[in-house]
Amino acid sequence: MAVAAERLALQNLRPSCNVLGIDLGTTNTVVAIWQAGKPSPEVLTVENNERIIPSYVWCKADGSFDVGRNPVRNLKQFPQDVCYDAKRMIGQNFTNLTQLQSDYWSFKIVNNNGRPAYELSNGKKIEPEEISVQVLKKAKAIADAYACANLEYAVITVPAYFDQNQKQATIDAAKRAGLTVLQLETEPTAAAFAFNYDHKRFDDYNLFVFDLGGGTFDITIISIKDGRFNVEACGGNNFLGGRDFDNLLMKDLRRRLEEHGAKNLNDVKQRIRLRALAETTKVALTTCDKEIVNCSDFIANATDKDGMFEITRAEFEKLAFQLKGFLRDACLEAMKRANLTSDEFANVLLIGGSSRMPMVSQLLNELFPQSFDSIFYQSKGLNPDEAVAYGAAIRAAQLLDPNHRDYKPIENLLPIGIGIGLIENQYSLMIPGGTKYPTKKKKRYFTTENNQKSASIIVYEGERILASENREILSFVVPNLPPGLAGDVYVDVTFVLDNNGLLTATGKSPTSTAEGSVDYRQVRQAGKPIEQLLLELTLNAENDEQKKILINARVELRKNVENIRNRYENQKNIPLHKRKHIKDSCDEVIEWLDDNPDEPLDEERINLAKQIEKDAEELIDVRLMTI
Secondary structure (H helix, E strand, O other): EEEEEHEEEEEEOOOOOOEEEEEEOOOOEEEEEEEOOOOOOOOOOOEEEEEOEEOOOOOOOOOEEEEOOOHHHHHOOOOOEOOOHHOOOOOOHHHHOOOOOOOOOOOOOOEEEOEEEOOOOOOEEEHHHHHHHHHHHHHHHHHHHOOOOOOOOOEEEEEOOOHHHHHHHHHHHHHOOOEEEEEEEEHHHHHHHHHHHOOOOOOOOEEEEEOOOOOOOOEEEEEEEEEEEEEEEEEEEOOOOOOHHHHHHHHHHHHHHHHOOOOOOOOOOHHHHHHHHHHHHHHHHOOOOOEEEEEEHOOOOOOOOOEEEEHHHHHHHHOHHHHHHHHHHHHHHHHHHHHOOOOOOOOOOOOEEHHHHHHHHHHHHHHOOOOOOOOHHOOOOOOOOOHHOOOHHHHHHOOOOOOOOOOOOEEEEOOOEEEEOOOHEEEEEOOOOOOEEEEEEEEEEEEEOOOOOEEEEEEEEOOOOOOHOOOEEEEEEOOOOOOOOOOOOOEEEEEOOOOOOOOEEEEEEOOOOEEEEOOOOOOOOOOOOOOHHHHHHHHHHHHHHHHHHHHHHHHHHHHHHHHHHHHHHHOOOOOOOHHHHHHHHHHHHHHHHOOOOOOOOHHHHHHHHHHHHHHHHHHHHHHHHOH
């Protein structure tokens, strides 16, 4: 019955108004529209029969913006004023951008009060979010002109590994572009939605989605059961894409040219030309075994022969051997998380322009040697550049179809866990990675000091044992706690993940309430991308268990000592000098714990703790004798 309902929902969608699906890409952006009354969505043509908008923005001297193909044409003339790769920086702190290969950029990125910004030739600073705003405005304008209407509603796609800040920044950019975001959808899931709609397949099967775009790499494993999409695992890297394969060729061309005496190859305009040559060569090697690259005009007084370099596909794939290894490892890790083997998949869906590289098909043939309905879906039906936007438009139509908007066919996964920091650098995981959202979790925590006036709630992304080894994403304070001894007053912390996987956190005590939500503009401690946090989680599993033992020992010691101090420091029927002695001993232990946050307990501290417990027992005897 559920399968029939989903088939009906997809085959008979009737959105109440025109809706958009936008694949906001690192290199290119694609927009699809489903018009009210039409039977299906359509990917829109931009210019010259192209259906992609280059995600390039020319920030002109007069303050206006030009988006798309024209900025690409003017990149050589205005290298510092044409901005691109914004998706790799959106929502980030400046200190988080160490993985970005700025050596290959033509523009200049500067630290703008802790956040990255493009510095234009006139000294003006433009944040990456503003570049995304302009690209989205362009996509909207194209759709408005096509529909002869002012369009508002859209589903916008993001990588599966986008974090809280990146998602929030994307929604903010869309709002500034005049769009109402019905939902953020992950790119692989949107493509799977398109595959399902295009194939009209509603029976139970597993789908492996491999998405290699210009700037990001995503894997999503989806099981379609009873007409519903269940995301079983995701993987990938937000800092790996076709651009990185271009960079390898660019580096190789530079090496060859330097061997032939070429000079000034680090000049911005030379880098732009080398990048264009590298990208053209990569595309050519998709269909040819070798390519002759003419670089003679990079070399002074060169003959044509001096600058004609032959690059074979085999040489390119040797250069990309490590990157291909990253792709393979990510595929295997995703299957491991989903607890599925390669022979349990009905189809492999390839999306993203860079998935056309033969080495990708070769890799997936190695991983999935069995026969499919079609070897890889890239070869028929959906265009890999357009599948994401197409699927996003289908999802938008479903969300605005009054007959089907309450039907929830997709369950996405939180890519990495979220929790809060506690004393002794402890970390309390509230929502583990892999949890399906929307969801709500609640936990109770207790004060650690007598008459504590407030509770600071610091929220992190990550799943390491120590709070400091995860990434802080928001913080707020629950004020006006009621008076009471340590451990007697509680704060209930509630995490709510909405349909976009965005977090709202609330802290509630018996006398007050406070709330916090993610603000990507808030500059916090330097963090690590999700991919690195997950890798470190795996690599440090055994070491983290040892840290957990250490933390538990320190927490138990602190708890015992604080309880003894709190219990006896105000007991009037115990001699003052004995109370002072035990209080001073307790303070010494607590001070040492505070001053040495990462140290294991040494013999001196252990012996002092034992003595404190012995003194406490004597105090009990003294008190009993005086009653």
